[in-house]
Amino acid sequence: MDVLIAGASMAGLSAAYWFARCGHRVTVVERAEGLRPGGAPIDVRGRALGTAERMGILATIEAEKVSIVEPTPVLDGTGTPVASLDLRWFANETDRDVEITRDRLNRILHSVVPDAVEFRFNTTLTSIADGPDGVDVGFVDGRQARFDLVVGADGLHSTVRRLAFGPEENFVRHFGYYVALVDLPAGRDWQRAMLNVPGLTIVVRDAGDGPQAMLLAASDEVDYDHRDLQAQRKLLADLLSRVDAWQLPALREAFADPAAKGFYFDAVSQTHMPSWIQGHVAVIGDAGHCAALLSGMGTTLAMVSAETLATTWTECGGHMAAASPIYHERLRPYVDQCQAFAHEGAPIMVPATQEALDARNATFREYAARFAARTPG
């Protein structure tokens, strides 16, 4: 059967692999000119480890994972060290959970997609008309084609979801934060640390592919065109103006540089949908059930939903009416569980008040003492 996938990132590449492996003809359209680079390290956890194993990529992911070797100094708003953070303190879902850079995982997923899958970059779809014999899709270049299934793996601001299910505001809930990332220019000795003031976290780290800065800022939802880079940079400048210590002047410059690599800015949001399937159209990954960056479960859900959809739909002979209840039963409890993690991540990563920040730092100091006592040497 003919399957169209929109989006060539974690969800879309995984779906391309699984639908092709299940014997279908697969076309992938991606708005960007290639696989989109950038992003902080992401986690492959829990059920996604099984998915990775069945894809034959678990060993490669493990070989290319980020190894956390030393704790990150935690700074107050003046740049003074007040605690340290060691990610090893936080229990993973399983002992085998892996952290890997987004670019490496993208490359690994892409490498196992069969050659028969057709990729069309720099393109997207503009219309979806679902009927009893398939879905008629219109593309930006004016082409039309019919597919048996359309899969929206096109992220938080999904076009497939808007065309087939309704406007973004019906499904996407602002989680109260914005995130920004940028690769930092070499040739400067960046200090790796995490600076916190209430409602704002700025991290400089090197996950193995060069130094990178990340901002996480509490903010009410702001109405802006999420694809307008200038609007993004203006919002970001406002958020960065909340603190002026440490290497902030240089970080502001890096975030403002239009030539900077790995620039990414978006709202931290969740997608909640009563159904991820409408006729012969399905949404997976962030498009269907974004768990919010603070959950650490977005990539896991993207990979798991791709496998579950492809195998369930194929088991049901491509009859979506039969596949849909089974798919929801297999996925819904896991999505609920993963989305709930975001509520635990927020007070650790971005405490809202000075009291909460002080309490969190005291906990970090306590953990550090306990961890040091347990660690030989």
Ligand SMILES: Cc1cc2nc3c(=O)[nH]c(=O)nc-3n(C[C@H](O)[C@H](O)[C@H](O)COP(=O)(O)OP(=O)(O)OC[C@H]3O[C@@H](n4cnc5c(N)ncnc54)[C@H](O)[C@@H]3O)c2cc1C
């Ligand atoms: C550049 C970038 C950096 C990121 N950095 C982080 C990070 O640091 N930490 C983190 O937790 N998460 C990050 N994310 C989000 C993370 O990748 C997802 O939460 C998670 O992996 C789920 O993946 P996904 O494939 O569902 O969505 P995404 O990874 O968001 O991928 C969606 C893909 O669809 C494409 N697309 C969008 N609209 C269309 C369209 N209309 N037609 C065709 N293609 C379209 C996009 O270009 C993108 O390639 C980042 C995403 C991107 C795109």
